[in-house]
Amino acid sequence: MRVVSANIAKPRIIQWQGKDVQTGIYKLPTNQPIQLDFENVKGDEVSDRRVHGGIYKACYLYASDDYSYWQNLYPNLDWDWGMFGENLSIEGLDESKICIGDIYKLGTSIVQVTQPREPCYKLGVKFGTTKIIKQFIEHGCSGTYVRIIEKGKVAKDDTMILIERPKELITTTQFLELLYKPIKNQTLLEIAINNDALPLRKRIKLKNFI
Numbered sequence: 481m482r483v484v485s486a487n488i489a490k491p492r493i494i495q496w497q498g499k500d501v502q503t504g505i506y507k508l509p510t511n512q513p514i515q516l517d518f519e520n521v522k523g524d525e526v527s528d529r530r531v532h533g534g535i536y537k538a539c540y541l542y543a544s545d546d547y548s549y550w551q552n553l554y555p556n557l558d559w560d561w562g563m564f565g566e567n568l569s570i571e572g573l574d575e576s577k578i579c580i581g582d583i584y585k586l587g588t589s590i591v592q593v594t595q596p597r598e599p600c601y602k603l604g605v606k607f608g609t610t611k612i613i614k615q616f617i618e619h620g621c622s623g624t625y626v627r628i629i630e631k632g633k634v635a636k637d638d639t640m641i642l643i644e645r646p647k648e649l650i651t652t653t654q655f656l657e658l659l660y661k662p663i664k665n666q667t668l669l670e671i672a673i674n675n676d677a678l679p680l681r682k683r684i685k686l687k688n689f690i
Contacts, residue, residue, distance in 0.1 A: 481572040481640035483587070484544040486514045487562030488524040494605050505602045507562030513635035514567060516589045516628045521567045535627050536594045536679045542566035542623035543573035549619070554607060565603070566623055570640060575621055575653040581646035581677035589632030590643070594677050596622035596656040617660055624652050627677070646675065664689045 487507035493500050504525030515522035519534050526533035542564045551559055561569040568586075575596065582593040599617065604610040616622065648671045650658075655672060658664055669690055673683045 481570050483568055483634060483636055483638045483640065484571050485509045485561030485569040486512075486635055487567055487569065488514060488521060489562070489565075491525045494602070496601060496605060501602075503602050503605075505565040505606055507565055507567065509561045511636075513587070513633040515631070515633055516586075516591065517631055518628050524567060537625040538628045539568065539591065539626050540566045540597065540623060541568045541570050541573060541626060542597075543575075543621060544569040544571045545573070546621045549621075553615070554612075557607065563606075564597075564623065565606075568634060573623070573640075575624065575656070576651055578624060578652050579645060579649045580652065580655055580672070581675050582642060583629065583644040584626075585639075585641045585643050586626075587632055587634030587638040589628060589634060590630035591626035592629055592677055593652065594625045594627050595679070595682065596624055596652045596659075598622075598659065617656075620653055620656060622652065622656050646677075648674070650675065658686065666690065 487509050489504040489507040491502050491504060492506045494503055514524070516539050519538055520526050521539055544561070547559070547563070578593055580593055580595065584591050599613045601610070603616065604613050650668050650671045654668055658668055658672060669686055672678060673686050
């Protein structure tokens with residue numbers, strides 16, 4: 481896998497339900513390497529830390545290969561890397577093959593796959609329609625968050641190389657289905673609940689479906 485673009489954002493104010501809301505979803509490519517810290521990308525805007533940033537969402541990765549699908553659906557938008565709010569646009573990122581708990585060498589950093597992106601209203605604001613949220617979930621290519629095991633820098637054309645994989649496997653795609661499908665695969669539920677790459681609160685919540 482290869483880094484196509486590194487992206488960061490400055491804070492921006494949007495309108496939501498009659499209120500001013502600050503967001504960091506409007507990321508743009510940078511020509512400089514980005515620094516992956518333990519709870520965020522240095523210099524990147526993280527406005528709502530209840531749902532963004534932190535140990536298990538320190539950096540967000542999205543597949544550059546998936547852009548053409550969305551460009552066909554939304555041809556009139558001003559397209560550039562970072563469109564989905566990702567810090568890193570990655571060529572070859574495949575959620576059906578990447579597993580929760582996978583550890584990768586990414587640039588000079590070491591990262592671990594934690595969880596897929598669960599879209600919120602801010603993606604709808606950016607795309608100009610709330611229907612993007614349902615489309616995003618149904619499409620199944622959510623990108624993935626990672627936690628930072630070793631801090632480091634990542635730049636365009638750096639590689640993402642698998643160095644360790646859990647014994648019990650659940651892909652990012654499979655975990656996304658666990659979150660949104662009403663009927664849960666019990667085998668995958670057990671694997672997810674015992675996977676400490678996931679936040680404890682999310683694993684506790686999944687126990688309700690056993």
